[in-house]
Amino acid sequence: MRHDINQYIQQHQEMIRKVSEDEVLKNKILKVSDLLVHAYKNNKRLYIFGCGGSAADAQHIAAEFINKINFPRQSLPAIALTTDTSILTAVGNDDEFSNIFKRQVEGLVAEQDIVLGISTSGTSESVVRGLKAAKEKKAITFFFTGECVKEIPGVTDYVINVPSKSTPSIQEAHIMIGHMVCTFVERELFHEYD
Structure with a gap:
């Protein structure tokens, strides 16, 4: 068991190392943050969705925008489309x-x-259809996924593809990236640094 714990930690550290060395990915994270700041300054909203663990991630990230990530501030409109069981x-x-x-x-x-949209595999049909519908409404679409998907023409404006094929590692990176984006957005909008 101890060996398994160490192996899991090493896998996590390797994923973090890959993300930290990926300049293209870091630039995409900054671009997503900038676009969200612009959207919020223009009274727009953030909608998030995914299935399974990605549904939980969608709710987690929405909660950070609604409540706070680092300091008390005005709520930012973010809606997880994974929560209304009657609609679903x-x-x-x-x-x-x-x-x-x-x-x-x-x-x-x-x-x-x-x-x-969040999908570790990038193949969740419900997520892809949701993003496609968003493009048809002229929304700006982001896709958090793993290394297998680079873009989906006509569906995704920006793909944040974590350099991993491991579902747990991808999910851990998605939350880390979601936290970074929320941090950058609230700092820019509220000019407060912790």
Whole structure:
């Protein structure tokens, strides 16, 4: 067991090292942060979604924007589309599961809103359809995924692809990146540094 713990920690450290050395990825993180600052200054909203562990990540990241990440400040509008069980089950039952985010995006998202889809594999059909619907509404789309997906033409404006194929490592990086983005956004908007 101790060997397994050490191996897991080493895997995590290796993923962090790869992220820290990836200049393209770091530039994308800064770009996402800048676009969110611009969106919030123009009264736009952030919508986030994913399935399974990525659904939990969507809710986690939305909570950081709504509440705070580092210091008390005004709430920033962020909505996780993974939380309304009535909508999710109605669409899943009456239409099809792959449209659970698409239908919400169609009803909620406005032009120039920010829409973040999360999928460790990059192949979650419900997430891809949600992002595609967001592009059709002229929203700005971000995709948090793993190393296998570089972009999806017509669906993604910015892909944050963590350099890993390991689902746990990708999820850990997604939360770390979500925390960084939220930190940068709140610092820029509220000019306070901890």
